[in-house]
Amino acid sequence: MTTVTETTDAAASAALEAGDVETVRLVNGLSCELPASSPLAKLLKSQRTWTGPDAKQRLKILNAAKSVAIVGASPKPQRSSFFVGTYLQQSSGYRLYFVNPMETEILGQPAYASLADLPEVPDIVVVFRRGSDIPQVVDEVLASGAKTIWVQLGIWNQEAAYYGEEQGLTVVMDRCIKVEHARFHGGLHLLGFDTGQITARKTVR
DSSP states (O other), X not given: OOOHHXXXXXXXXXXXXXXXXXXXXXXXXXXXEEETTSHHHHHHHHSOOXXXXXXXXXXXXXXXOSXXXXXXXXXXXXXXXXXXXXXXXXXXXXXXXXXOTTOSEETXXXXXXXXXXXXXXXXXXXXXXXXXXXXXXHHHHHHHTOOEEEEOTTOOOHHHHHHHHHTTXXXXXXXXXXXXXXXXXXXXXXXXXXXXXXXXXXXXX
């Protein structure tokens, strides 16, 4: 009589022999190969194991930057990229570039079709794209020569994050650059409440 365990083991062995395996990362940073269709592989893939720069490191990234490009920028006021662009334009002092192949102007500045079209290599590339698009954007950032990719709040693709880091990129993901800049430079209350101010009031030294 064949047991369920024996059947599962046989299926796993067949998957491994056929090459139908997937490398998944564990919480401790290690990785292992499992059959791609296995429940364990799906469970591990759904868990967040990647951790990005901590608060001090994010502050260092923001303070060191002189230029920022926003990929997926929109001229529509209801879009979060428009609000973030407005804040950075008015409060940050960064040289700001908007990247959107469907637009010619955003917030009174020229919009560029791609990162390759920018007049300089930006220090930070902020991304407003779907999670499934992030691997492609990582490749575009690498090709541009930029060193930091900052994926906005609510957008998550940890495989792309691991890949970007393996290629030498600094990766920030699922964090709003407006919120981070504002809380480090006085635009948010110390407890984290939004003050409603569009301009920074003090500078972190």
